Amino acid sequence: MRKLKIVLMMMLSISGLWASGQAKKPTxxxxxxxxxxxxxxxxxxxxxxxxxxxxxxxxxxxxxxxxxxxxxxxxxxxxxxxxxxxxNLESALRNMEQESAEIAMLTSRSGGGIAESPIDVLQRTANxxxxxxxxxxxxxxxxxxxxxxxxxxxxxxxxxxxxxxxxxxxxxxxxxxxxxxxxxxxxxxxxxxxxxxxxxxxxxxNGREVACQVRVWDTSIIDLEEEFNFNGENLELGEIIEDWVSENTVNGRFSTTNYTENVIRFDQVRIPLYDERQRAMDTRRWIRDLRSMLGGAPFNQEVKIYTRGLGEIWLILGEK
Amino acid sequence: MKKWTIIGIILMTFSIAVNGQSRSERRAAGYVIDNYEVSCMGTGMDGTQLIKVWGFGKKPEDAIHQARKNAVHAVIFKGILGGQPGCMQRPLVNKPGSEVQHADYFNNFFSNGGSYLRFVSQAGDGSVDRIKIDKRTYKVGVVVSVMHAQLRRELEAAGIIPKLGQGF
CATH class of the missing domain: 3.30.160 (Double Stranded RNA Binding Domain)
Structure with a gap:
């Protein structure tokens, strides 16, 4: 039984090492x-x-x-x-055209089409x-x-x-x-x-350099200047988010280039390449914890995450 | 007899005036491996570049060997900044102190008859520029072709430089 435990632990550690070997590769x-x-x-x-x-x-x-x-x-x-x-640019352009045609033609048995919002169409570019x-x-x-x-x-x-x-x-x-x-x-x-x-x-x-924006839906009942008592301090929501970004970047490296009640833009944000479980990190995985934090007390906010490729992420407060 | 002695002394003085480089000046002129002259002659076939490089030696053949060594050294550690366009301006090894850190590897690599010879070959008709600096020293310039793509692969395999995008 003890031998089995040792073998299992060795296998787990080897698989952990293997999983941590690769960071997300840019295209x-x-x-x-x-x-x-x-x-x-x-x-x-x-x-x-x-x-x-x-x-x-x-x-x-x-x-x-x-x-x-x-x-x-x-x-x-x-x-x-x-x-x-x-x-390859030429193949990417051709694939995009083919994909558009297939999305337009594809139907389910009951006659339903592929759901595609205007933003999905906009994002379908060779990038x-x-x-x-x-x-x-x-x-x-x-x-x-x-x-x-x-x-x-x-x-x-x-x-x-x-x-x-x-x-x-x-x-x-x-x-x-x-x-x-x-x-x-x-x-x-x-x-x-x-x-x-x-x-x-x-x-x-020094970590992957990304950009991050926090925005507010116009239907939201709060904005980024709303004050909350968090961890014994009275702070604006924007300041709490700024603190979170500082704590979750490599050596706290980021710049706040814009801060209003509706939008905060963080540039030169250095996110780690791996998370604490040594899994490859990307912007969506990185910001998930902030979404969870804002979903809990005292904020209780629904948050939408919107990604723009490997290097830019938006967090939109108020609803999904 | 006295007349010939005087003429001899005058000639010797003249010769010292012409070739009167001190040891340190000669070193600065390219005796040491880090202080050679190198210039670009153009791009060769895929992954090669043509370089004119100078070497020093007691015999012209020694100087040619030294020049070849210098050519490979320039591509690895210096980059080719002068001459015509078409050569790599950045060296293959950019990390400061890498030559010292991997001293064992490079001592072996640049030893006489070492593996550096696999990445350099004489280009053109093999003609050389030969200058006799003093009784015991020749300065020789040769045009060589350095296979920098193969050289890079060799250094990647040896773990001296990372592969492009290694870690992704």
């Missing part, structure tokens, strides 16, 4: 920059309440620009070689946690041609540039554009990856 996708799309005419314009908005048209760009497709393909291949496969924005320009100087190439790694939630590589290649008389582009990718990808690795190192050392 990365290469997209042409807005600058490139606009300069090359791949845009679509729509009227948003009287204001004309111009957006990049990735699908049109990929269908027409072989050089762009080749460059994205080359970057994807090199990243896959490094053991970090990327989300990734880290966007690699690609820009290139062919420079002509007399008969010589060169390429200016830029890669920017942007965190989709903190809007920070976390990696980058740029430069202009050597001028050449006879080299074709695809060759210049391939050479540019080969010249810059390793420097880019080196910076990306530095970002990952920082993430493992």
């Amino acid at each position: 990365i996708m290469v997209v042409p920059s807005d600058n490139w799309c606009i300069k090359n005419g791949y845009t679509s314009t729509y009227d948003e309440m009287g204001t004309l908005k111009t957006l990049p048209d990735y699908k049109m760009a990929l269908q027409n620009e072989t050089d762009l497709l080749m460059t994205i393909g080359k970057i994807n291949t090199l990243m896959a070689d490094r053991g970090f496969p990327l989300v 990734a946690d880290i966007i690699i924005q690609l820009t290139y320009v062919i420079n002509n100087l007399g008969p010589q041609r060169s390429i200016t190439f830029m890669l920017q790694g942007l965190d989709a939630y903190t809007n920070k540039q976390i990696a980058g590589a740029q430069g202009t290649g050597s001028p050449s008389f006879a080299t074709e554009t695809p060759v210049l582009l391939e050479e540019a990718v080969l010249s810059h990808i390793d420097d880019f990856n080196s910076r990306l690795q530095s970002h990952f190192d920082d993430l493992f050392a």
Whole structure:
């Protein structure tokens, strides 16, 4: 019996170690920059309440620009070689269209359709946690041609540039554009990856950087300036939430960038990569305890959690 | 006879004036492994870069060996900042003190005939720039191709640098 207990404990500890090995992996996708799309005419314009908005048209760009497709393909291949496969933009766009068609067509036996709110439709976009924005320009100087190439790694939630590589290649008389582009990718990808690795190192050392917002439904009977007696102190609800964030971040690292009765925005929030049971942590798992706290006395509030990818979370007070 | 002695002394003085580098100056010119000249010559095939690098030695052959060693050392610890575009500006090993921390590995790696030779090969027609610095020292510049992608994999396997996204 004692031996059995020891064996069971060993198995449990081994499985615990195995479970703690992996943090949530960010998704990365290469997209042409807005600058490139606009300069090359791949845009679509729509009227948003009287204001004309111009957006990049990735699908049109990929269908027409072989050089762009080749460059994205080359970057994807090199990243896959490094053991970090990327989300392919073209496939993501195609999958999104297919998914939309399937959702529209799918019905249950009783004739019911798939439930989808407007926000579900809005969120159904080709997205990734880290966007690699690609820009290139062919420079002509007399008969010589060169390429200016830029890669920017942007965190989709903190809007920070976390990696980058740029430069202009050597001028050449006879080299074709695809060759210049391939050479540019080969010249810059390793420097880019080196910076990306530095970002990952920082993430493992100081926690994942996310953004968090606390908002209030307009139907809610309380706002964030409502005072509560909590743990022997009279504090505003917003201050209590701020204290919770401070206690649940790595070394208490976060910034409160906005604080009103209706919204508090926390930026540069460093959440741990693993919870106390060594399970991989994400924003939803991280904020669940705050929801539980606000659901109990003295607050007794219903709270909705709304996630925006791996790195941004909203907590909306008042109802689900 | 006296005349020849005077001429000899004048010539010797002149020679000292030309090659009158002190030991420390010679070290600064590239005798030590950390102080060599290196410049980029362009991007090679997938995962390689062309580098012009200089080495010192008692014989030109020794200097070429030293130059090859320097080329691999530059890619690992320095990055290639000068010359044409197309080389890795950031070194493969970014962590400060890594060379000292893994001294055993690197001493073995950079030993004469060590495994660094697997990642460097002479590029072009094999021509070299040879400068005789003094009676016993040659400074030789060679263009070599360094397989930095393979080198990175080697260092990842040895646990010197992490794999991209390791831990996810």
